[in-house]
Amino acid sequence: MRPELRAAVQSIGLANLGVGRAVVTEQTEWVLESDAARSEAHCAWLAILALHYTGDLVSADAQCERLARDPVWAGSDRHQELLTLLRARSSLMSGDVARAAELLKALLARRAPTLPLCLTVAWLIEALVHLGEFDQAHQVLLEHGLVGRLGSHLPDRVHVLAARGALHMAAGQFRHAIDDYTACGRILATLNVVNSAVVPWRSRAALGALAVQRYDLALALAEDELIAARKWGSARGVGTALHAVAMARRDGTSPALLEEAVQLLELGHARSELMQALYDLGMMQAERKDVVGGRSRLEEVDEVAHACGNAFWARRVKPALARLNDPDGSRVLTRQENKIAQLARAGYSNRRIAETLFLAVRTVEFHLSSVYRKLDISGRQELVTALGVVAP
Structure with missing residues (x-):
């Protein structure tokens, strides 16, 4: 060699x-x-x-x-294909997901026999999820036969599982997301890959676990990733892990941890992860009655979204800003409404929410109607993107 x-x-x-x-x-x-x-x-x-x-x-x-x-x-066509794939990965990592999707679609259209197909598909799905193109991402999975159980000899299976987990998360299928991320983690463990810079599966699974109220699992996954990320020392990795830890702890240390995550993600040019962390920090500050701080963070999300041409995040942050800019605060979710909305997003029925929170079903229905009105959405499915990761 x-x-x-x-x-x-x-x-x-x-x-x-x-x-x-x-x-x-x-x-x-x-x-x-x-x-x-x-x-x-x-x-x-x-x-x-x-x-x-x-x-x-x-x-x-x-x-x-x-x-x-x-x-x-x-x-060389082979060299050019690999170069395009590397450029797409850089674009994806830096938050220019529209360019990444464009490059990856062009690669797939060539149907080159030497192209690492599954890796290209996985990165395209990840880019489409960041763009909010969930139906298109699902169609790509279907076209390449990557739904359901994946064969053990499938090339780049860990990346496919991670991308599929991201799509499940975006669609509100949190348990499926956790399953795919943990399957990804098991395979990586057999390969002795522990660095979250390769696939940050633990922090992503942790956010899925939070959405279904599995707090102990979320905290364990997030803290394990933070240990590994600090050992490696990249700003992106530590920032991503800190974001998950802050969300999983749900205590007085969370805002400061999120502030640190934001600083590191900005330093690491991780704009997609930065927008999510800023959004969650803004939502957390607003929930804790720091409306000015929350508004400032959401305005930063809007700035980053426009800077990297991400129309999905620009659309997503607009109603959240409108709620915080409401002079009498009538569009800000109450703590009770936030609890009910988070449970509804996790797939709980109205009856199960009522039993969990010791409320009448009609009370849950009343609060959910108020949530939909305040968030300017029409139903449960839209809760997935309208809410931050902040747990009740």
């Missing part, structure tokens, strides 16, 4: 273990300085993936631009 390829493989191995981030950065830079290594598609692919895991998107993008000017890459 060539020294450059050996170094690239070693870098991916260290990244999977979540150790030696500085060493990985140094080794990948050395690999990509070699003309021979850059011309070898697999070697360059591994090195830039490792850079993605470190969170250094600036360097990863610069290396992609360098490869685009390389005659070997410019003259």
